[in-house]
Amino acid sequence: MRFLIYGATGYTGVLVAERAKALGMTPTLAGRNAEKTRALAERLGFLCRAFALDDRAALDDALGEVDVVLHIAGPFSATSKPMADACLRTGTHYLDITGEIAVFEALAARDAEAKEAGVMLLPGCGFDVVPSDCLAAHMKRRLPDASELDLAIMGLGKTSRGTAKTAIEGIAHGRLARRGGRIVDLERPLEKTFRFPDGERQGIAVSWGDVSTAWHSTGIPDITVFFEATGPLRRLAYMNPLMRWLFS
Structure with missing residues (x-):
């Protein structure tokens, strides 16, 4: 399975990336800061991508290469929609670690759209909730x-x-x-x-x-x-x- 961790250089992102390494997984690490993302990827031996969520072409290109994205870059009230939109466009499954009620409700409202696209939208797959x-x-x-x-x-x-x-x-x-x-x-x-x-x-x-x-x-x-x-x-x-x- 090919997967991408977006927001990999944040506190939780680093922990997730290190855990993936310990489990023998090989995700692609991604985030807005190219220098920080590259440094973490080199330390762990992973591939990396750098792009912002408002760069639609770069976002779609990155997601088109993977099966699943683990979205860790909050605040999810601002970042969830552009990532979910891209997942629906590219047929990529979506996971995040939000605990925000508005995000859960917004993604639940897209249930029919996700089913039609054959895409899983699964928020809150961390401690929350x-x-x-x-x-x-x-x-x-x-x-x-x-x-x-x-x-x-x-x-x-x-x-x-x-x-x-x-x-x-x-x-x-x-x-x-x-x-x-x-x-x-x-x-x-x-x-x-x-x-x-x-x-x-x-x-x-x-x-x-x-x-x-x-x-x-x-x-x-x-x-x-x-x-x-x-x-x-x-x-x-x-x-x-x-x-x-x-x-x-």
Whole structure:
């Protein structure tokens, strides 16, 4: 299988490229910065390409040589559409590691288009949202009559900068949850106590990818995602909307 990693020189991109090397894979590395991409490719013994997502000819040429692209260059709210557009044009399967609700919803809306092109559009195949989505699906199989799903996640400080930024932006730009099968903006901060292995912790509702994906995986109509209510997250949640936007 021929595949390309776009955004290979970022924090997560380097980790993915190094892991691919350890597994004996030979991806093509790509990104906007030619010098950084070339240096990483030479260190790992991979081929490389340098192009921006607004360079349609270069983008299509690169994707035309591979079967799958692993898109790691965020913010995905800005980069997902041009990459997905190119994948549909070239018949290349699409993977990314987004945790952004808007991206999940936008790609889900292109389901018929993707099927007609014979292309897989699969966002969120990293920490956002694979483990939590698998857990939600497992829970639904054990509790088939479940009508409400609360997902609580702790340990934000141990995640990558991109994941942490997505969580903070999830508060800064509203508190999206699913109610009655529809995505809605909660009117005020929502907190809840959860029991973790090391004891009870307070969680605060955030806009997280599972609000979109868990609906498709479980069909549960009411879904809320909480992160551990650390000091910075709680302060941001209780700021007025303008102040949240300025701090995000």
